[in-house]
Structure formats: structure tokens, C-alpha cells
Amino acid sequence: MPLIEALGLTKVYQLGRVEVRALRGVDVVVERGEYVAVTGPSGSGKSTLMHILGCLDSPTSGAYELDGKSVAGLRGRALAHVRNRKVGFVFQTFNLMPRMTVEENVALPLQYRGGHSRQARLRRARTLLERFGLGDRIGHRPDELSGGERQRVAVARALIGDPAILMVDEPTGNLDSEAGAEILRAFREVHAAGNTIVMVTHDAAVAAEADRGIHIADGQVAA
Amino acid sequence: MSLLEALLVGLAEARRHLGQTLLSLLGLILGTSSIVTVLALFGGQSKVTQDYIAEVGGFGTVIVRDREQSQRPTARELASDRLTYRDARYLKERATTLSAVAPGYFSEFEYRAGGIHFRGPVIGTTPDYAAINDITPLVGRYLSDLDVWRKARVAVLGWKYADSLFGTPDAALGRRVDIGGRSFTVVGVLEREYFSFAVWAGNELEYRNERAYIPVTTAFNQFTGNDDRLSFLTLKAASPTGARVAQQQVTALLRFRHGVEDFDITPSGGGGNSDADFFLLFNFIFLVVGVVSLVAGGVVIANILLASVVERVREFGTRMALGATGFQIFAQVLAQVVVVAVIGGALGLTLGWALTGTVAYFMKMPAAVTPMIATLAIVTSLTVGFVAGLYPAFRAARLSPVEALRYA
Numbered sequence: 169m170p171l172i173e174a175l176g177l178t179k180v181y182q183l184g185r186v187e188v189r190a191l192r193g194v195d196v197v198v199e200r201g202e203y204v205a206v207t208g209p210s211g212s213g214k215s216t217l218m219h220i221l222g223c224l225d226s227p228t229s230g231a232y233e234l235d236g237k238s239v240a241g242l243r244g245r246a247l248a249h250v251r252n253r254k255v256g257f258v259f260q261t262f263n264l265m266p267r268m269t270v271e272e273n274v275a276l277p278l279q280y281r282g283g284h285s286r287q288a289r290l291r292r293a294r295t296l297l298e299r300f301g302l303g304d305r306i307g308h309r310p311d312e313l314s315g316g317e318r319q320r321v322a323v324a325r326a327l328i329g330d331p332a333i334l335m336v337d338e339p340t341g342n343l344d345s346e347a348g349a350e351i352l353r354a355f356r357e358v359h360a361a362g363n364t365i366v367m368v369t370h371d372a373a374v375a376a377e378a379d380r381g382i383h384i385a386d387g388q389v390a391a
Numbered sequence: 392m393s394l395l396e397a398l399l400v401g402l403a404e405a406r407r408h409l410g411q412t413l414l415s416l417l418g419l420i421l422g423t424s425s426i427v428t429v430l431a432l433f434g435g436q437s438k439v440t441q442d443y444i445a446e447v448g449g450f451g452t453v454i455v456r457d458r459e460q461s462q463r464p465t466a467r468e469l470a471s472d473r474l475t476y477r478d479a480r481y482l483k484e485r486a487t488t489l490s491a492v493a494p495g496y497f498s499e500f501e502y503r504a505g506g507i508h509f510r511g512p513v514i515g516t517t518p519d520y521a522a523i524n525d526i527t528p529l530v531g532r533y534l535s536d537l538d539v540w541r542k543a544r545v546a547v548l549g550w551k552y553a554d555s556l557f558g559t560p561d562a563a564l565g566r567r568v569d570i571g572g573r574s575f576t577v578v579g580v581l582e583r584e585y586f587s588f589a590v591w592a593g594n595e596l597e598y599r600n601e602r603a604y605i606p607v608t609t610a611f612n613q614f615t616g617n618d619d620r621l622s623f624l625t626l627k628a629a630s631p632t633g634a635r636v637a638q639q640q641v642t643a644l645l646r647f648r649h650g651v652e653d654f655d656i657t658p659s660g661g662g663g664n665s666d667a668d669f670f671l672l673f674n675f676i677f678l679v680v681g682v683v684s685l686v687a688g689g690v691v692i693a694n695i696l697l698a699s700v701v702e703r704v705r706e707f708g709t710r711m712a713l714g715a716t717g718f719q720i721f722a723q724v725l726a727q728v729v730v731v732a733v734i735g736g737a738l739g740l741t742l743g744w745a746l747t748g749t750v751a752y753f754m755k756m757p758a759a760v761t762p763m764i765a766t767l768a769i770v771t772s773l774t775v776g777f778v779a780g781l782y783p784a785f786r787a788a789r790l791s792p793v794e795a796l797r798y799a
Contacts, residue, residue, distance in 0.1 A: 224712060224796070245716045245717065252713065263706075263796075280713060
């Protein structure tokens with residue numbers, strides 16, 4: 169059974185009076201342990217696809233099973249629970265909480281899950297941060313870190329809840345080439361450890377890191 | 392996320408956004424402290440008003456007066472003797488709900504002693520009057536039953552008159568004073584009566600120091616040709632709470648005697664005192680100011696929070712991506728404002744307490760911040776904060792995660 173099985177996904181939304189058909193019937197299958205790159209020009213619908221696959225949004229029509237569970241019809245609170253348990257996000261702009269320390273940032277998903285004491289959450293966050301070479305940064309604020317360090321903090325945060333899948337959006341977009349290479353190395357390691365990764369990018373060199381690519385154009389999968 | 396955790400997050404959020412927290416706090420502190428101060432002063436003032444009522448006869452004292460005769464009086468009205476000393480003795484005998492009955496004859500006469508003379512009020516009454524009005528002699532004694540029985544030409548002087556006529560109260564005792572052309576022996580001088588609503592206000596009871604009391608029977612004998620009509624009747628109910636029942640009984644008894652209701656019964660004290668009214672108004676205005684500043688504080692908080700929600704749309708989007716539910720976002724924003732409201736309420740209470748002490752000290756007004764007022768202040772501050780936080784929290788919780796993340 170594949171980890172992601174999405175069939176005939178469509179997404180239509182209203183932009184003022186204009187009806188935007190962002191996805192026009194997309195089929196995506198991702199096996200466990202795969203490293204997949206979703207590519208396409210801007211406006212192609214690849215971001216919309218990632219939002220739906222990452223359970224940030226629900227499709228207008230189509231079927232979507234994530235980790236054996238149908239999630240296409242879920243909304244609000246139920247979708248938030250799926251995101252919290254099954255999905256880890258890494259954003260282009262890192263999206264760290266500026267007024268929290270590094271370890272507090274990493275522990276945040278566990279706080280929303282509940283059931284862990286603050287001590288337990290922070291202990292787990294520190295373990296992960298050490299794994300990413302940030303053991304000496306746990307008490308710092310994000311603005312005291314370099315771009316590459318911030319992105320590694322974001323990866324640690326995405327992984328803390330043991331998600332089924334890592335959703336990565338343009339991970340190198342805001343990094344210089346050296347930091348970019350460093351973060352791609354980190355993803356290779358995470359992948360090697362058995363994690364499934366879906367990465368959205370328009371950078372062919374970055375996409376080449378993945379096992380395979382899915383190219384989106386005009387809201388459809390291009391051959 | 393437990394309630395405690397939500398509050399801890401709220402505290403952390405409040406600390407992280409120190410600027411907004413301080414601004415919100417200011418609004419809450421000002422509002423709460425002014426409400427505390429006003430309520431404390433108000434409480435003190437209403438105690439003063441109660442003291443005043445107790446001083447002028449207390450609760451349970453009623454006064455009976457002749458009602459003004461109608462334009463075309465009926466035969467029954469014309470047949471009535473109006474309020475008389477006989478009524479007073481009848482009530483004393485029959486009215487079981489009363490503990491004291493004091494008849495009152497009132498007139499103005501010329502006072503004369505040595506070279507000094509002036510016009511002033513004279514009250515003809517019985518010993519009961521002293522019991523009802525809490526009058527105590529400074530020197531000598533008050534009127535006695537024997538004085539009334541003998542129609543004795545004796546007078547008890549108010550403190551001011553004794554002072555004016557004889558120099559000192561002590562010097563007045565046993566001396567003769569000419570009232571309305573008749574000679575009276577001074578058998579007592581009363582204590583000076585004083586009551587003030589505030590240091591700057593005058594003596595509310597000065598009129599009581601400027602009069603003389605003579606036996607009511609003497610007044611009729613000397614001045615009215617034995618016409619025993621009264622100016623007023625002061626009655627004291629047997630229990631302070633029994634004034635209503637007493638009033639009903641007195642009405643029934645007097646109507647039986649007069650054949651018509653040609654008298655008015657009014658409770659003594661309360662009402663009609665302009666100074667007391669002034670202080671009520673004064674307090675009311677400050678209470679309004681307090682409420683307005685608290686509401687203004689609430690609006691400030693709501694605005695600051697709304698602005699901060701807009702400012703943090705991406706943050707909420709990220710939190711949602713990490714698995715925060717709408718309710719958790721709602722709780723986070725609300726917990727932040729609740730923490731601020733509790734701190735603001737506590738600081739406002741402290742400031743209000745200090746302010747109350749200062750005002751009470753300099754204006755010599757009684758005031759106290761009671762546990763009741765303290766509770767009310769905290770609850771009010773919390774309510775204002777909560778209401779102000781509801782809408783911004785609701786707005787944040789309803790954001791769609793995709794749009795929130797896209798927000799620049």
C-alpha cells in the first residue's frame with residue numbers, strides 16, 4: 169500500500185469573479201521511503217498540490233489516501249490532527265517563531281499534539297538538534313542563527329513528531345549555494361534514515377537530488 | 392493543551408510582546424484603579440450618610456405634621472382639631488408599635504439676657520424628644536416629666552445660644568433668660584452638635600445649637616392661651632425596622648380621632664439633604680469616569696490585539712501547519728489577553744488602593760477598599776480583557792492555513 173495515493177485531484181477556487189482551476193485531475197502515488205521532487209513553473213499548481221498533499225487544504229474533488237487513511241473529506245480540526253501526526257513541513261522562509269528559543273521552536277508540534285510534558289518535549293528537541301549539529305544553539309533565538317542553521321532547525325521541527333511524510337517547499341530558495349548544499353545533504357541523510365520526502369522546487373539542480381520527479385504544468389501532471 | 396499550559400503560553404506570549412502588553416496594561420490599570428477608588432470613596436460616603444441619618448433621629452423615626460387644608464374644606468376637615476397635644480398623649484397610651492412620642496410646639500421669640508437680645512426658635516416638647524433625637528446635656532439636665540406636669544418656666548438652651556447669651560455654657564446654668572417676654576430659668580445646656588460630610592463642608596447640625604427647649608405645657612400656658620395645637624409630632628418606632636408598621640398604626644389611630652386624614656407622616660433623616668445628594672452625584676460621575684476608562688482600556692486592548700493578529704498572520708499559518716487547531720490558536724490569543732487582564736487588574740487594584748488612601752487622608756473622608764470591591768475590580772478587568780480578546784482571537788482562529796502562510 170503506497171504512503172500517498174491521490175487520484176483525480178482537482179482544486180477550483182474563486183478569485184473575485186474569476187474561477188481559478190488550479191488542479192485539473194492530478195494522480196500522484198508516492199511509496200514509503202521515496203524521495204520525490206515536484207517541479208513546474210510558477211502558477212502551474214505545484215504549490216496547491218503540496219498544500220493538498222500536506223493536508224493544509226482539501227481538494228474540490230478527487231480521492232486522497234494518506235498512510236492508509238482517506239483524508240480528502242476532512243476539514244478544520246480533523247485535518248489539523250492529520251497534519252500534526254503525519255506531516256512535517258519545511259518552508260522556504262523557515263517560518264520559525266522569532267521570539268522563541270531554538271529548542272522551543274523545535275518542540276512546538278509536540279505541544280499541539282499534547283501528552284508530553286514540557287521537559288519531555290524539550291529533551292526530545294535537544295536530541296534532534298544535536299543530530300543536526302545544533303547542540304550548542306538550543307538557547308538561541310532564530311535571528312542569532314545563519315540561514316543554513318535556521319533551515320536545519322526547521323527540519324528538526326518537521327521531524328520531531330515522527331511524521332509519515334516530510335513536505336518541503338523550495339528549501340534552498342532563501343539560502344546561498346553553500347548553505348543550500350548543506351541542507352540538501354541533510355535531506356539525503358533524513359531520506360537514508362527511512363523518511364519519505366516530497367519536495368516542491370523549480371530548481372532543476374535541486375530536483376535532481378530526488379529519486380524521481382513529478383512535473384506539473386497547467387494543473388496537470390506532465391508526461 | 393491543558394488550561395494551565397494555555398495560561399503559561401499566554402504568559403510567555405505576553406512577555407514576548409512586551410510593548411503591546413504594556414500598552415494594554417496601562418488601559419486596564421487606569422480603568423481598574425479609578426473604579427476601585429470611586430467605589431471605596433462611595434462606600435465611605437454612604438456610611439457617612441447613614442451616620443447622618445442616625446444622628447438626626449435614626450431609622451425608625453417618623454414625623455407627623457398637619458396637612459395643608461384644601462381650598463374648599465369639607466365639614467369633617469373643619470370639625471377636626473388638627474394635631475394636638477391630646478393626640479400625642481393618646482398615641483403614647485395606645486400606639487403599641489411606638490417606643491417614644493414627642494409633641495412639638497414651634498415658634499420664634501425674642502431672647503433677652505443682660506444686654507444681649509436676638510430672635511430665635513423655641514421648641515416646646517417633652518422628655519421623649521431627647522430620647523428620640525439623641526440629645527445629651529453638657530451641663531445641668533434636660534426637661535423632666537415634672538417640668539411638663541408643673542408647666543414650669545424652665546428652659547434648656549442649645550450650646551450656641553448659651554454661648555451667645557452668657558459667654559459660657561457653665562455660666563448659663565441657673566440664670567434667667569427672657570423668652571417672648573416671659574422669664575425662664577436655665578436648667579441645662581446641651582452638648583454642641585456637629586456633623587460634617589467632609590472637611591470643607593459646614594456643620595449640618597448647627598441649627599440644633601441655635602434654639603431653646605421648654606416644656607410643651609408651659610408653651611401653651613404662656614404663649615397660646617392654652618390652645619394645644621402642635622407644629623409637629625416626632626415618633627420613634629419600637630424597632631428600627633418597624634417604622635412601616637408604626638406608620639400604619641399611627642395613621643389609623645389619628646384618622647379615628649380626627650375623622651379625616653388631615654396629617655402627613657414622613658420618615659425622618661434621609662432625603663432632602665442637598666449635601667448628601669451632592670456627594671452621591673460626585674461619586675456617580677467618578678464611577679462613570681472609571682467605567683469609561685475601563686471600556687476605553689478594553690478598546691485599546693482589542694485594537695492592539697487585532698493589529699498583532701494581522702501582524703502575526705504568517706505565524707498563525709505556520710502554527711496551523713505544525714498541527715495547531717483553530718481552537719488552540721483561539722486559546723493562545725485569549726490566554727495572552729487573560730494573563731494581561733489579571734496582571735492589569737491586580738496592579739490597578741494596588742494603584743486604586745493607594746489612591747483611595749491618599750484621597751481619604753487629604754480630604755479626611757472615610758473610605759475602605761473592601762474584599763467585595765477588590766473582587767469586583769479583578770472580575771471587571773478580566774471581563775473587559777476577555778471581551779476585548781474574543782474578536783481578535785476569533786479572527787485568528789478562523790484563518791485558512793493556506794492563505795495565512797501566503798500572507799506577506
